[in-house]
Amino acid sequence: MNTLLIRMRELSKMLNYGxxxxxxxxxxxxxxxxxxxxxxxxxxxxxxxxxxxxxxSIEAWLELRAQKSLTPSESSSSRNPHDNRDKFEIPPQSKTLGMPVVSEKTIRNKETSGATTQKPTI
Incomplete structure (x- = not known):
């Protein structure tokens, strides 16, 4: 049997993945x-x-991915258990900038209270 093999570097280029x-x-x-x-x-x-x-085997995997992308969305039970997209919450304070994050609730409170903000003069 004549089996063609591909090494990691070529596979990475072929799939456009690191x-x-x-x-x-x-x-x-x-x-x-x-x-x-x-x-x-x-x-x-x-x-x-x-x-x-x-x-x-790589071509078969690609074909499987193509078939999965054409099927209706998967049920939540078959989803990746590490997928937290539905559970994402904005942290109360930005740790990278050290600045508070403005939530939608804060914006709604300012809109309903009639508070106006002035643009800083530069």
């Missing part, structure tokens, strides 16, 4: 873990040795 992203797709502890992503083949006996992927 190498660390590809490793994340294979790591069950990662937020970006994809259980359908093909596993590499060890080219040496060393655990940290060279690895490669079958092009046929």
């Amino acid at each position: 190498e660390s992203t590809l490793y994340d797709k294979m790591n069950p502890k990662s937020l970006y873990y994809d259980p359908d992503f093909p596993r590499p083949i060890a080219l040496s006996s060393s655990p940290r040795g060279a690895k490669a992927w079958r092009i046929s």
Whole structure:
């Protein structure tokens, strides 16, 4: 059987993903873990040795992704348990800027109270 193999650098270019992203797709502890992503083949006996992927398995994975994108949205039970997009909350204070974050409630309170703000003069 004639199997074509592709190494990490070529796979990264082919999929337009960084190498660390590809490793994340294979790591069950990662937020970006994809259980359908093909596993590499060890080219040496060393655990940290060279690895490669079958092009046929990468093409099958791409086809699976294309089919999944055409199906209706998945139920919440099959979603990634690490996906917190629905639970995202704005922190009460911006830690990077050290400035308070203005919430929608604050804006609504100012609008209903009739408070006006003046633009600073420069």
